[in-house]
Amino acid sequence: MTDAMLEKRLEDARPLFAEIWQALADSLRAAGLDQGLAVSGTPHTRVELREDAYDHSQSLYAEWRTPGNGYLGSVLIHGDGQAFAEFDVLLPHPCKPAWVIEAATAWGYRGALKSELRLLPALDS
Structure with a gap:
């Protein structure tokens, strides 16, 4: 797939990315956190097309990392x-x-996203 095709997939996915950011922010707000994700609406660090193992379609994968290359999160959009x-x-x-909020997740289709927080027990002080 060419760079132009990848850019087209990214452009087509922009409305879905906006919904994902909103769903994740809503989950955090519902838990009592007013801040959204630091990466919300920022450009991805890496993007690629991946072959789906189930149906062999092309899935769009975007990843966000810190300047020191630490993993922050990702979005996968299937064909x-x-x-x-x-x-x-x-x-x-x-x-x-x-409890500690480990991560925020969202899944589903445009217009029908679900989201939740993944919690871990806090370490004893």
Whole structure:
């Protein structure tokens, strides 16, 4: 696939990316965190097309990393438009002190995204 084709897939996915950012922010807000994801709306660090192992269609994969190359999160959009996004949060849960918010995830199709937070037990102080 050419660079122009990859850019077209990215352009076509922009509305879905916007919905993903909103779904992730809504999950964080529902948990009592007013801040969104630091990477929300920022350019990806790396993007590529990957072959889907199930149906062999081309899936769009975008990844965000820190300047030191630490992983922040990714979005995968399958050929049929289904998306999965996962971004690290790593903050104490503001309403549940026994828990830490490890990540925020979103999945589904444009106009029908679901999202949730992945929690881990907090370490004993």
